[in-house]
Amino acid sequence: MATIARREAKRRAALTRERILRAAISLADRDGIESLSMRKLGHKLGVEAMSLYNHVRNKVDMLDGMVDVVFGEIDLPANGIDWRTAMRQRAISARQALSRHPWAIGLMESRATPGPATLRHHDAVLGSLRTAGFSVDLAAHAYSILDGYTYGFTLTELTLPFRNSEIAEVAGNIMEGFRPGDYPHLAEMAVDRAMKPGYNYGDEFEYGLDLILDGIERAHSPARRMQ
Amino acid sequence: MATIARREAKRRAALTRERILRAAISLADRDGIESLSMRKLGHKLGVEAMSLYNHVRNKVDMLDGMVDVVFGEIDLPANGIDWRTAMRQRAISARQALSRHPWAIGLMESRATPGPATLRHHDAVLGSLRTAGFSVDLAAHAYSILDGYTYGFTLTELTLPFRNSEIAEVAGNIMEGFRPGDYPHLAEMAVDRAMKPGYNYGDEFEYGLDLILDGIERAHSPARRMQ
DNA sequence: ACCTGAACACCGTTCAAGT
């Protein structure tokens, strides 16, 4: 009977690269990337680890594929809306996708070969800026700043010693454990902001995003600056 | 004789957490973080892997320590200079430190417990801004943007499919391999910029940094804006 | 107090063998 069940499971969904990537992503989301092994992944898919190698070159190739899937989840800039709205939406969408899959940003560092979804995304963003009349140079500047800020903010957010939920723990971390006055400005920041009810570090993201968009707008159309 | 050599090597430098972290960093710099193992590290230090556990709680603790050493390499903002120069210098210094140790930025994602050098650094940056008259809120905004941009830019730079050296390879990657017109804007960018002699993506960093510093300055002293 | 050898429970990956 076990055999029949196995066979049915197999017929229900044949092993494909696509299915492997989805399963790997959901394992990484749940348990963290460092505990993702080919053996556990095989087990989740009802298959021996070695079967995965028929659809994936090796683990590095699989990790490349996973990162590319995450990039595919980022909204492409919509057509026909102004560049500022398009860039704002895509930055927010990128932060959401990277937050859903926190391991992705740590993996980017070692990924040298971008996948098709990643390339398509970059191409669409550059296209949106060029269509809006940005020079090649200014489009490169703008993309570089926006991308850098978006990734970096998300990375910082993940690194934060406090998650938004446990405010009491913040107090614990910052105020106790150290000699009082060791880190006075961090302490001040914690008391004044992080410990206030309703505090959410994520809110900081749009402040910085708008400051950067202001700067880009100024560089793009200096004539209309400070209108 | 081998015994005598071993014993001398041992007397020359006793095993300490400090020495272990330095050796681990230099191995990671040379061979990449994914090939850093306790066994190889022990071998480099002329010791069995298990000896390391007398000075380091476990591998995660060691990785925490390595990241903190990298943070310690970032210049603290100097006293007595204006905030803008101080912030500019520290951003440039941070990018340099993270470029020297490319694995560090990929490791940050999973580090929940910042070390003393990291905390001291954050405290000094906030202190510099507060001394310059920034409100707690604006100091938080400013730090969040500058930090995010600095990490994110460095991460993007590491991820780039082309390293500055091999311009011919860029052409290969972007132009060949894909159907022509698949990624037209990436192709345009490659031809117009990346393939030009003397191109260096790193130059982009200061453009964005100054744009952000302009924005912060405007928020800090709106009276003197666009002076 | 520090170092070690053997051992345990894992890894990624290969390869020949099965269907």
Next chain:
DNA sequence: ACCTGAACACCGTTCAAGT
């Protein structure tokens, strides 16, 4: 064409034993 079992060369970490 796809899956598997056994095997290889690794891992991080523990623990009792040495000095």
